[in-house]
Amino acid sequence: AQSVSQHNHHVILSEAASLELGCNYSYGGTVNLFWYVQYPGQHLQLLLKYFSGDPLVKGIKGFEAEFIKSKFSFNLRKPSVQWSDTAEYFCAVNDGELVFGTGTRLLVSP
Amino acid sequence: NAGVTQTPKFRILKIGQSMTLQCTQDMNHNYMYWYRQDPGMGLKLIYYSVGAGITDKGEVPNGYNVSRSTTEDFPLRLELAAPSQTSVYFCASSYSEGEQFFGPGTRLTVL
Numbered sequence: 386a387q388s389v390s391q392h393n394h395h396v397i398l399s400e401a402a403s404l405e406l407g408c409n410y411s412y413g414g415t416v417n418l419f420w421y422v423q424y425p426g427q428h429l430q431l432l433l434k435y436f437s438g439d440p441l442v443k444g445i446k447g448f449e450a451e452f453i454k455s456k457f458s459f460n461l462r463k464p465s466v467q468w469s470d471t472a473e474y475f476c477a478v479n480d481g482e483l484v485f486g487t488g489t490r491l492l493v494s495p
Numbered sequence: 496n497a498g499v500t501q502t503p504k505f506r507i508l509k510i511g512q513s514m515t516l517q518c519t520q521d522m523n524h525n526y527m528y529w530y531r532q533d534p535g536m537g538l539k540l541i542y543y544s545v546g547a548g549i550t551d552k553g554e555v556p557n558g559y560n561v562s563r564s565t566t567e568d569f570p571l572r573l574e575l576a577a578p579s580q581t582s583v584y585f586c587a588s589s590y591s592e593g594e595q596f597f598g599p600g601t602r603l604t605v606l
Contacts, residue, residue: 394535417593428585429538429597436593475537479592482553483528487537 387411389478391486398466398493406461406489408450408476417479418459420450423488424472432474435459446470468495496521499598501586507604508576516571516601518586524596526589527569528553529561531582532600538585544569576605 388411398404410416420432433444440452450461459476471493476486502517520527525546530538530553540553544563558580560572569588573580583602587595 389537419594421597428599429587431594431596434594481592482540483592483595485530485538487535 387416387478387480387482387484389476389484389486391474391476391489393489394487396489396491398491400468400493400495401465402493404461404463404466404470404491406474406476406491408459408461408486410457410459410478410484413454413457414480418450418452419477419479419483420444420448420459420461421475421477421485422472423475429475432461466491466493468493498522499586499588499596501584501598501601503601504599505602507606508573509606510576510578512576513572513574514576514603516573516584516586516603518569518571518598519567520569520586520588520596520598521567522588522590522596523566524588524590525566526591526595527563528587528589528595529559529569529571530585530587531555531580532585533582541571541584573603578605581605 390409392407418435421429435442435452443449473488475488499520528543529541539555542561544550586598589595
């Protein structure tokens with residue numbers, strides 16, 4: 386079965402710093418890739434998704450992610466974070482079943 | 496559209512009690528899912544359904560049951576609550592195997 390690794394469990398940044406969150410999945414084939422965000426006390430919301438085509442995907446709120454097939458990776462990036470980006474971020478891979486990573490808690494200090 | 500709704504939002508159970516977590520979606524999605532979220536563990540799939548009358552076990556189904564009599568509803572049943580079932584439960588739905596839409600969650604504590 387597929388597994389998803391998010392190497393950073395906790396990240397602390399200052400506002401305006403750049404963000405990159407790592408996500409690797411265990412094996413290839415045809416996969417759909419997702420990043421979800423969970424703001425404090427709220428449910429999961431989709432940030433962006435990759436099904437096919439351009440491997441650089443742009444999502445909401447200035448987030449983007451790059452699918453690198455050879456590295457089984459789908460890292461999330463944002464050039465300049467804001468305090469309101471404080472949340473937990475989950476990478477997920479679907480190859481017939483949606484499998485989530487364990488999440489990365491991001492704290493952005495003003 | 497209300498999207499995916501869950502009730503209750505919070506619940507405290509005693510060991511051995513039973514309860515049903517309700518989930519309803521109004522997007523006419525075929526696929527519905529139940530997850531539990533534990534700190535540092537991400538989301539684990541409990542059960543899922545690809546359509547009315549069809550349910551399948553996920554990664555962590557023990558201690559739970561589901562039914563899917565209609566497209567809209569996908570209740571999750573705990574028959575004999577145990578402390579290990581203390582968690583936040585999320586219901587989700589999707590049109591196919593694409594983007595899943597999540598409900599607001601039910602925070603359950605078993606004492």
